[in-house]
Amino acid sequence: MAKSKTIKVDYLARVEGEGALYIRYDDGGVRDVKLKIFEPPRFFEGFMRGRDYLEAPDITARICGICPVAYQMSALHAMEHALGLTPTAELRDLRRLIYCGEWIESHALHIFMLHAPDFLGYDNAVAMAKDHPAIVQDGLEIKKAGNAIVSLIGGREVHPINVRVGGFYRVPTVEELGPLREQLLKARDMAVQTAHWAASLTFPRFERPATDPYEFVALSHPREYPMNEGRIVSTRGLNIPVEEYETHFREEHIDYSNALHSVLVERGAYLVGPMARYNLNYEHLSPLVQQTAEVIGFPPFCANPFQSIVVRSLEVLYAFDEALRIIDSYRRPEQPYLATDPRESSGCAATEAPRGLLYHRYDINDRGKITDARIVAPTSQNQKSIEDDLRHLLPKFLDLPENRLQARCEQAIRNYDPCISCSTHFLQLHLEHDEGRGGAGI
Amino acid sequence: MSGAIPGSWAIISLGNRFRGDDSVGPYLLHRLRVRLGDAVDCLENGGDMTRLLEDWKGRGVCLVDAVVAQGRDLGEIIHLDGLTETLPAGVCTTSSHGFTLAEALELAHLLDSLPDKLEIYAICGSNFATGAPLSPAVLAAAKKVEQEILQYLAQQAGGPPCTNNR
Numbered sequence: 103m104a105k106s107k108t109i110k111v112d113y114l115a116r117v118e119g120e121g122a123l124y125i126r127y128d129d130g131g132v133r134d135v136k137l138k139i140f141e142p143p144r145f146f147e148g149f150m151r152g153r154d155y156l157e158a159p160d161i162t163a164r165i166c167g168i169c170p171v172a173y174q175m176s177a178l179h180a181m182e183h184a185l186g187l188t189p190t191a192e193l194r195d196l197r198r199l200i201y202c203g204e205w206i207e208s209h210a211l212h213i214f215m216l217h218a219p220d221f222l223g224y225d226n227a228v229a230m231a232k233d234h235p236a237i238v239q240d241g242l243e244i245k246k247a248g249n250a251i252v253s254l255i256g257g258r259e260v261h262p263i264n265v266r267v268g269g270f271y272r273v274p275t276v277e278e279l280g281p282l283r284e285q286l287l288k289a290r291d292m293a294v295q296t297a298h299w300a301a302s303l304t305f306p307r308f309e310r311p312a313t314d315p316y317e318f319v320a321l322s323h324p325r326e327y328p329m330n331e332g333r334i335v336s337t338r339g340l341n342i343p344v345e346e347y348e349t350h351f352r353e354e355h356i357d358y359s360n361a362l363h364s365v366l367v368e369r370g371a372y373l374v375g376p377m378a379r380y381n382l383n384y385e386h387l388s389p390l391v392q393q394t395a396e397v398i399g400f401p402p403f404c405a406n407p408f409q410s411i412v413v414r415s416l417e418v419l420y421a422f423d424e425a426l427r428i429i430d431s432y433r434r435p436e437q438p439y440l441a442t443d444p445r446e447s448s449g450c451a452a453t454e455a456p457r458g459l460l461y462h463r464y465d466i467n468d469r470g471k472i473t474d475a476r477i478v479a480p481t482s483q484n485q486k487s488i489e490d491d492l493r494h495l496l497p498k499f500l501d502l503p504e505n506r507l508q509a510r511c512e513q514a515i516r517n518y519d520p521c522i523s524c525s526t527h528f529l530q531l532h533l534e535h536d537e538g539r540g541g542a543g544i
Numbered sequence: 545m546s547g548a549i550p551g552s553w554a555i556i557s558l559g560n561r562f563r564g565d566d567s568v569g570p571y572l573l574h575r576l577r578v579r580l581g582d583a584v585d586c587l588e589n590g591g592d593m594t595r596l597l598e599d600w601k602g603r604g605v606c607l608v609d610a611v612v613a614q615g616r617d618l619g620e621i622i623h624l625d626g627l628t629e630t631l632p633a634g635v636c637t638t639s640s641h642g643f644t645l646a647e648a649l650e651l652a653h654l655l656d657s658l659p660d661k662l663e664i665y666a667i668c669g670s671n672f673a674t675g676a677p678l679s680p681a682v683l684a685a686a687k688k689v690e691q692e693i694l695q696y697l698a699q700q701a702g703g704p705p706c707t708n709n710r
Contacts, residue, residue, distance in 0.1 A: 149675070164560075164561070164562055167560075167590025167591040167592055168590075168591075168592060170590075211592065211594060215594060215643070226647070227643075227647075227651065228647045228650050228651050228654070231651055231654045231655065232654060235654055235655060238651070238654075238655065239655055242594060242597060242598070242655070245594065246598055249595070249598070259595065260587075260588055260589065260590045260592070260595070261588070261590055
């Protein structure tokens with residue numbers, strides 16, 4: 103009689119969404135994996151209908167308290183695509199700058215507060231801070247520097263209000279960027295140390311089998327590490343303009359989840375996020391980041407998702423480096439924004455949110471009212487990949503005690519920094535045992 | 545309000561302004577911002593509790609939030625001193641990244657980032673659905689809390705309690 107076990111994870115989030123995890127497995131392997139997510143962006147698409155096109159960035163920013171800039175960037179680029187508007191180089195740089203701030207904020211939160219406890223053996227960051235206060239303090243300082251960027255460019259740290267279709271409501275002066283530059287210089291040094299520290303952690307050995315490799319998907323730009331622009335490319339040869347996103351990617355209803363699962367039409371599951379960006383765009387990282395990666399012995403291609411914490415630390419360093427480059431070459435735009443006139447049109451855009459590709463598409467009428475909206479968030483795109491990771495992972499770690507196996511499953515989910523979760527540290531886990539029901543029962 | 549509010553005071557709201565009764569914190573914050581202008585920093589926290597450590601370190605804070613009314617009356621106001629009293633179960637327990645207010649306080653204690661004073665006002669709600677309006681009882685409670693905070697800050701400023709109940 104086979105001994106079957108079930109891992110059930112119940113989660114109720116307050117803001118970003120609700121998710122749960124169910125795994126049934128036995129000595130022969132994983133029999134069932136269900137990652138259940140109940141995702142607010144579906145509602146926001148409905149909210150958008152009938153609203154003015156200029157409102158899209160600020161409304162969609164409310165989808166996430168951690169990555170509002172990503173929603174703003176995808177929304178305004180989609181609107182500008184619809185209207186045939188191209189921002190000036192100066193405005194383009196400022197958008198990159200505020201995105202750097204969000205990458206720093208979001209990645210620092212995940213690295214230090216959510217993921218690090220897994221590697222150091224603590225239940226949460228508070229417990230970790232008792233023994234490692236300096237690590238947490240450094241993380242908060244790095245995050246604070248990201249906050250400072252978002253606050254200065256976006257008008258405030260949370261749900262920035264200074265971003266608009268066509269540009270910004272107000273652009274900073276060169277003088278205003280001076281104190282920020284000093285803060286970023288100090289924080290960049292800390293980011294170098296963070297990369298060294300992250301690389302020194304002990305990582306579970308895990309890679310996908312050759313029969314089921316990851317398909318990494320990210321934006322790719324000919325001259326820069328991608329944030330706001332680029333073609334959508336993959337490690338299996340996909341190379342399309344964003345306009346073809348809905349031809350190649352499809353969302354599917356899954357009976358156990360309110361969230362749609364996103365798949366590549368041709369091949370199924372794929373992975374977006376820091377690892378995908380890094381693997382597909384390593385050559386566009388700054389010399390400092392490449393040099394640091396070399397010094398810490400981290401290769402240009404990473405296939406172990408548990409090492410995503412190192413990739414995030416390198417992206418934090420890149421974001422500081424890029425922010426400083428932009429500040430050093432900053433020329434204040436003559437106009438804070440380009441004027442826009444609505445017309446009946448449709449536009450789409452994909453940008454690189456901290457967690458990966460974020461796709462928006464809007465239809466607007468001749469009065470500028472939104473008639474249709476579509477938003478595909480990174481976590482939605484990674485759901486299948488997370489489930490597949492768990493299928494491949496469990497058989498390799500069945501020798502672990504059950505509590506450690508559960509912890510390893512949670513850690514594997516956290517590799518993706520899923521937005522539901524953002525907090526898998528706050529999941530309540532229930533492991534049920536039942537060895538008496540014909541092999542399946544728990 | 546007579547006199548300047550001493551030191552550096554802040555009002556911080558928790559909660560999601562699109563989720564029914566959960567929006568009572570941002571709603572209150574907006575009303576207080578209108579009433580107090582620049583006298584007090586009004587900070588909306590979107591759910592990232594780690595920001596609290598930055599926002600409240602070394603200052604007086606009034607924190608407003610919604611709480612699920614499990615076993616309590618809808619619109620009931622829970623007012624407590626966050627530095628000396630234990631947070632009742634269910635008060636400020638969730639955030640977008642799973643940190644609770646209690647954990648934020650513990651972390652702040654470990655990292656020497658506590659506020660000088662922390663007045664917590666939690667209002668019991670029942671409908672946290674996306675797009676829902678504030679429940680009438682929660683709305684009424686919010687107006688009471690608004691007056692309580694105005695009076696409290698006026699007392700901190702050394703003036704008489706605020707009697708403007710508009």
